[in-house]
Amino acid sequence: MSSSDLTCRQAVELVTDYLERTLSNRDRVRFEQHLVVCAACSRYVEQHRVITRLARELAVDELGARRDELLAVLAEVGGDPE
């Protein structure tokens, strides 16, 4: 194994940079080469992707009944006095 090969311990710290596309070209190539030969790290990356996708599902309505009350309050708000 050459010294430029990543260990898994190193690879897991690069996952976010990889997914954000902020790795240098050289590091991105090393990372991708590691994934090719390491199913465990490929799974790890996919877990990060899944967490990110699942998080989107949490963008639910938080106002509920309060929405109409809020709009009623805002209807009474004037602009700044001149």
Added chain:
Amino acid sequence: MAAVRRGDRDAIADLVDRYGSAMVRLARVYVGEQQVAEDVVQEAWIAVLRGIDRFEGRSALKTWIFRILVNTAKTRARRERRSVPFSAVGDADGPTVEPERFSPDGEAWAGHWSQAPQPMAPEERLLAGEVRAQLADAIRGLPPAQRAVVGLRDVEGWSADDVCELLELTPVHQRVLLHRARSALRRQLEPYLEEPQS
């Protein structure tokens, strides 16, 4: 925008519907309770409407609105004497995966997984199940700065640039917080992600 300045109710309702829920979620990072967060959001919207004539368009409207939200939330948090240590100085340092998961130095395959992540259950099953509630809990348990970044990036879908602008983070710092947050979430959710072994 002009419609909002005019006080057009539909335009205002449109803005509230677009940003209101995200504002509640971000307010909760600072003030904790749902009820207080909703109060903060209402206070922020009042400030938005009162100040809309002064909005010069130097930032995006969204960032301007959320900056008002953050300032309102911080003020409220201070009033309630809620300490919200927002700097990363509170956050733990070090590896984001427990060292025991990898073979130690000096052994064969040093630095490689000794306890690898297991195959995942299909995503449809994850969506239907408990994982969503577990994820919400896990996000709530994150340190505030990590919680804010992962909330805005991954729950709300904001760009890295917008998050950096709102939270006044460098791009590197934002990525570090995002990395630590996602890694912590993955670690907590790992048992729920796995395909159940029979």
